[in-house]
Amino acid sequence: MQLRGIYIPISFLGLFLSMLGLLVGSFLNVLIARLPANESIVSPGSRCPNCANSIRFYDNIPIFSWLVLRGRCRKCEWEIPIRYPVIEAMCAVAFLLVFFRARHLAGSPDLMGWYLLHGLSFMALLLAISVIDLDHMIIPDGLSLTGTLFGLAISFGAVEATGINWQYSSVGALVGGGTVLFVAISYRIVRGRDGMGMGDVKLMALLGAYLGFASVPFILFAASVQGTLFATLWWLTSRPNQKTTDGSADMAGVVVAEEQESVGMLALPFGPFLALSGMQWYLLHDVLPQNPLIMNL
Numbered sequence: 001m002q003l004r005g006i007y008i009p010i011s012f013l014g015l016f017l018s019m020l021g022l023l024v025g026s027f028l029n030v031l032i033a034r035l036p037a038n039e040s041i042v043s044p045g046s047r048c049p050n051c052a053n054s055i056r057f058y059d060n061i062p063i064f065s066w067l068v069l070r071g072r073c074r075k076c077e078w079e080i081p082i083r084y085p086v087i088e089a090m091c092a093v094a095f096l097l098v099f100f101r102a103r104h105l106a107g108s109p110d111l112m113g114w115y116l117l118h119g120l121s122f123m124a125l126l127l128a129i130s131v132i133d134l135d136h137m138i139i140p141d142g143l144s145l146t147g148t149l150f151g152l153a154i155s156f157g158a159v160e161a162t163g164i165n166w167q168y169s170s171v172g173a174l175v176g177g178g179t180v181l182f183v184a185i186s187y188r189i190v191r192g193r194d195g196m197g198m199g200d201v202k203l204m205a206l207l208g209a210y211l212g213f214a215s216v217p218f219i220l221f222a223a224s225v226q227g228t229l230f231a232t233l234w235w236l237t238s239r240p241n242q243k244t245t246d247g248s249a250d251m252a253g254v255v256v257a258e259e260q261e262s263v264g265m266l267a268l269p270f271g272p273f274l275a276l277s278g279m280q281w282y283l284l285h286d287v288l289p290q291n292p293l294i295m296n297l
């Protein structure tokens with residue numbers, strides 16, 4: 001592709017974006033650890049969560065350092081969880097997928113730039129939100145509300161690249177957030193307890209703002225189906241055996257089984273399934289209708 005008169009092979013851009021994905025993934029690890037604790041995300045620099053020694057830049061290279069150090073802190077030998085390099089790798093893969101979708105814009109770098117800004121910020125936000133929701137069952141406003149506003153703001157510049165104008169984006173945010181708010185309030189009235197929280201409302205507003213009005217039905221449907229499937233599998237596989245091998249009752253197991261009497265009682269966050277379905281729509285919505293199975297639905 002031509003950028004200010006200089007020819008750049010498109011594969012270089014792919015390589016650059018996967019590197020950027022690793023670095024952003026590394027930053028997401030910091031966000032994920034510090035945002036829920038209301039700590040600053042810029043200072044202090046990276047520290048070992050165990051011994052609090054600051055981590056040198058050469059020990060902080062995404063994935064590579066984890067492999068070289070064989071997953072241990074250089075100072076205190078604390079075992080660095082595998083999720084750190086996994087999140088970095090996931091971010092790099094997500095960035096590459098956005099790049100592959102943007103390749104058709106190689107002839108017009110400006111559109112390509114807007115398309116990437118829209119897609120990469122979308123993926124990074126959803127990745128951070130999903131992991132924080134899995135960890136703490138909360139979605140920080142700093143990500144969901146800021147993300148919604150950012151998605152709306154981008155639509156003004158990116159409309160030619162993404163086809164999503166600001167009207168489409170703002171209606172998407174309102175209808176998306178509004179639908180989840182309606183479901184959450186109805187559930188509370190009928191069941192007398194919270195099924196979904198305000199975090200899910202704001203996350204759905206973010207998804208609607210980034211993807212536009214048409215994505216909302218698919219995301220809600222796909223997230224419910226996948227969430228229910230996962231909850232059922234989780235319930236089936238984690239139900240403890242009530243008898244141990246010598247035939248005596250496993251008391252701890254019985255208590256757990258009573259607490260999780262039904263699938264509906266499982267405390268699973270819904271946010272990651274909304275995020276996953278949003279990514280699926282982003283990556284596949286123009287591929288899906290050509291699938292005869294979906295056409296006939």
Ligand SMILES: [Zn+2]
Binds near residue numbers: 048049050052077
């Ligand atoms: Zn340490």
